[in-house]
Amino acid sequence: MIRLDKKTYTCPIDVTLSFIGGKWKILILSHLHRFKKRSFSDIRKNLPGISEKMLSQQLKHLERDKLISKKIISEKPYRVEYFLDKNGKSLAPMYEFASKWGIRYLKEHGIDYVKDQKLYK
Amino acid sequence: MIRLDKKTYTCPIDVTLSFIGGKWKILILSHLHRFKKRSFSDIRKNLPGISEKMLSQQLKHLERDKLISKKIISEKPYRVEYFLDKNGKSLAPMYEFASKWGIRYLKEHGIDYVKDQKLYK
DNA sequence: AGTCGGGCCTACTTTTTGGTAAGTTATTGC
DNA sequence: GCAATAACTTACCAAAAAGTAGGCCCGACT
Numbered sequence: 430m431i432r433l434d435k436k437t438y439t440c441p442i443d444v445t446l447s448f449i450g451g452k453w454k455i456l457i458l459s460h461l462h463r464f465k466k467r468s469f470s471d472i473r474k475n476l477p478g479i480s481e482k483m484l485s486q487q488l489k490h491l492e493r494d495k496l497i498s499k500k501i502i503s504e505k506p507y508r509v510e511y512f513l514d515k516n517g518k519s520l521a522p523m524y525e526f527a528s529k530w531g532i533r534y535l536k537e538h539g540i541d542y543v544k545d546q547k548l549y550k
Numbered sequence: 551m552i553r554l555d556k557k558t559y560t561c562p563i564d565v566t567l568s569f570i571g572g573k574w575k576i577l578i579l580s581h582l583h584r585f586k587k588r589s590f591s592d593i594r595k596n597l598p599g600i601s602e603k604m605l606s607q608q609l610k611h612l613e614r615d616k617l618i619s620k621k622i623i624s625e626k627p628y629r630v631e632y633f634l635d636k637n638g639k640s641l642a643p644m645y646e647f648a649s650k651w652g653i654r655y656l657k658e659h660g661i662d663y664v665k666d667q668k669l670y671k
Numbered sequence: 672a673g674t675c676g677g678g679c680c681t682a683c684t685t686t687t688t689g690g691t692a693a694g695t696t697a698t699t700g701c
Numbered sequence: 702g703c704a705a706t707a708a709c710t711t712a713c714c715a716a717a718a719a720g721t722a723g724g725c726c727c728g729a730c731t
Binding site for chain 3: 589590591602603605606627628629630
């Protein structure tokens with residue numbers, strides 16, 4: 430057992446998962462990894478199914494954990510840009526591997542994601 | 551949106567996560583990755599905090615998803631051995647990366663996991 | 672005979688996570 | 702003036718995941 434900041438972890442992987450676990454975090458991170466800078470609603474549009482509540486909540490956690498940052502582009506009409514910060518970038522191999530594995534799995538089950546994606550957008 | 555077997559996924563990463571998401575799966579897989587062959591209670595001992603219910607449930611899912619297999623060593627006193635199968639092995643970079651990232655994170659926060667571990671076992 | 676370890680299963684409860692819907696401030700466009 | 706868009710927040714609810722506690726079979730050990 431590892432103790433850090435009042436929490437306990439069974440092993441280092443558990444520590445890593447505490448940052449990127451859950452349904453949305455890796456998806457958001459990998460989206461930012463791919464697009465570099467994105468607004469709130471850009472991210473939303475690219476994660477079909479996520480609610481505004483979830484997105485803002487998850488972005489907040491990711492910011493708190495220093496995996497992403499946001500730049501306030503304008504105050505009056507409030508406009509922002511989210512992007513991976515150093516920590517978030519250091520997890521890139523994770524997003525890439527998970528994505529490739531998924532694509533391979535889909536291909537083995539008759540779905541060509543890379544090809545089909547061109548139909549979607 | 552991707553549709554496969556009556557379920558929908560937002561992207562390939564989502565597909566991957568459907569296999570290894572949750573609190574325990576990666577921990578179990580990486581344990582088997584490290585030790586090759588393990589009995590039910592060996593795994594249990596190495597995942598402090600997991601309940602028997604959780605372990606057997608997760609093992610069942612992992613088996614169903616063909617990430618692991620089990621070999622029945624003896625029927626009468628029922629004894630088994632779990633091990634990664636091909637699919638489970640193909641996720642190895644994931645376990646390894648997540649583990650290394652966690653170790654690095656811990657080190658940056660004053661915990662030397664590799665060194666401390668020798669004290670535990 | 673009684674207890675322990677191994678390998679489970681089942682019912683039940685709690686916690687965590689996620690979803691819905693509505694409300695807020697502010698700007699741009701018709 | 703009204704609707705739409707952006708970037709959120711809040712309150713409430715439902716579903717999913719995880720935890721608790723017990724039971725079961727079997728063999729070995731004392």
